[in-house]
Amino acid sequence: MSASGAAVPIRAPEALRKKLAKIGLHSEADLLVHLPLRYEDETRLTPVARAPWGEAVQVEVVVSSCEVQFRPRRQMVVRALDDSGELTMRFFSFYPSQQAVFAVGARVRAFGEVRSGFFGAEMVHPRFRKVDAETPLPTEMTPVYPSTAGVANSALQKLIGKALAVGDLAETLPDEVRQSLKLPGLARSLRFLHQPPPGTDLDTLHARNHPAWRRVKFDEVLAQQLSLRRAYLARREQGAPVLVARDDLGARLLDQLPFGLTGAQLRAMAEIADDLAQPYPMQRLLQGDVGAGKTIVAALAACQAISAGWQAAFMAPTEILAEQHYLKLKDWLAPLGVEVAWLSGSLKSKAKREQLAATAAGAQLVVGTHALIQDGVDFARLGLAIVDEQHRFGVAQRLALRKKGGNPHQLMMSATPIPRTLAMSYYADLDVTVLDELPPGRTPIKTRLVADSRRDDVVGFVRKLVEEGRQAYWVCPLIEESEALQLQTAQDTYETLLADLPGLTVGLVHGRLKADEKQAVMAAFAAGEIDVLVATTVIEVGVDVPNASLMVIEHAERFGLSQLHQLRGRVGRGQYESSCVLIYAGPLGEIARQRLKIIFENTDGFEIARQDLQIRGPGEFVGARQSGVPLLRYADLELDADLVEMARTVAEEMLARHPQLAERHLERWLGSREELLKA
Ligand code: ADP
Ligand code: MG
16 A cells, blocks of 8 residues: 555565465555464474374474375375474375475474374374474464465465565554554554564464454454445435436325235335435335335335336346236236336346346336346436345345446345344445334234154145135255255155145246246246145245245254244235144254244244344354455454444544545555445
8 A cells, every 4th residue: 555545566476466366465455464364383393202182283303204105095194203203294185396395314394283193193284394403493473374275374474574574554543543442553463463472372362352453353344334434425425316206106006005004114115205305325224024015115115216207126036036026016016007127037038138128218117136237237217226135135236236327226125134233334334224013914823843753734734724725835845965955855745745635736846947937836826726835945035925824844943043934924924824834853953943942932033033143143144145255354243343333433533534544544454345345
């Protein structure tokens, strides 16, 4: 990072630079904040005979033999001695150049765990280097860096050492901030972490609450907060279309619905209507439990955009869900004269051309899957982008949809509540509306737990229900290890049920069906032509068939809580009494037992998510899949929640009073990755 803000590239051969880029190391600044995972103590030698087994130590030995063996598999076996005893080293992958190091009589330092092997003390794949009797021992702990194939730790150590000597370690925290938070200086902290002084003990270094670590973690979350805050301010600066309804489209939609809105829906609608009428883009998350009625709220928002003369886009994560939305929205809006277009990956090329042309010509509502954000999709005047089940999309995808329009308003929807620490960080730039009320007249779903030995009873129950005119879902066991096995199971379940339920129409839907086949099955189920729909988890999100009043889930113990909740939410959508039967196979592990208990006892999605968080920890809520990139490398949102709070306040102050420092801070920590935070 030079004064001009341009990044100083890493001085290394092209081939190495390419490999470094793969782990996000592009500039000298990146090297400086590439911190060790852990440290190893190479300042001491341990006699082979006295090495504690299972602990990493350094030994210095003289090679007595080196041979390549082929049994039980190809490996290089090195025997070596020190004064105390013999050590065997085994390598299962090796290069000729490495073999050359182990010439008989050569002196080698090896670092690794000593284990008891067939021939006594043994190290598998130790780190090693050739030395002579005079080679001094390092005086510092060896930092071990996160790396990638083909980049040796020693190479990273060297590059980072150089960067520390010549790179920019200028302080970016204003003095008063540093003093009031009692954080050490940046240069000192980085030097300490990369090159801990002799005598520092390993426990101190590995404890991530050392002041130097706190400083680094604070800087990291500060960069995140600065970026979010800046995006927030920038968004307010940008113009967005002012969407004020010019006719009564929304009112006509409401008139034609067979139900009135709940209080929560009315409140959400009012908030959104207000946002859309502002001259800067809305960025709002509509949260509501499964079945809370988010779709109609989104449809009303679309009406406002349309009646203001703009287009609305509605994106959903799966083909099945997107098509359901398309059919429902068309059903609601086409009679009111709204042109609704449909874009999905499975459209035949002619149909696709037509839909693309319609979109470019200004079709008022465009519904679809990821197909909406492909190249070649052009909107005439996109005013509102709606993203359903937003947690299913990556950051980059949401960003792509926004880029399809000049600067459209954004409405995101989700049934997955966001834990507080996440709300403060990754989602700090969102306004949130919660639908905290379910539509009236829903009979609560009865949940039953049934051992798989009583599967026949469940089949009988299904038959009785179908005789009463209802329909059922039958969800097949999840088999995470193998998609092929999962398909096989779905096929088997389908055939068994066909045999068990003579006279009933049984359908099958799974992820491997072609999109139009999938649609045909779903349409038949929605039309009541299929009584029992055997399905894999492709029906997990959003599907809405009010006449289906039973959800059977086999091997429920294999599913996660939010999945079970989503699946259960597929029923109880009409006026009929609904139930969910969870078939489980024992013996149950502790976590599975807890999960089934939670889902049995609770119907509120927020409460379920809260308890889920307790048994799983927060990590999975923002997996790399959701956030696009692992934006926090050092700080932990739960453990370092206090830092996040502090960083929020500091970010606001810094942007107002020290904008240049803020700029340099962001450049150092985020460089090119900043854009991803803004989606
Ligand atoms: P979700 O919030 O899970 O997306 P949906 O929008 O799919 O929920 O709504 C679930 C069902 O409830 C749909 O059949 C929808 O038409 C119906 N619904 C929505 N709002 C109401 C309401 N206020 N009164 C009665 N039914 C409603
Ligand atoms: Mg929905």
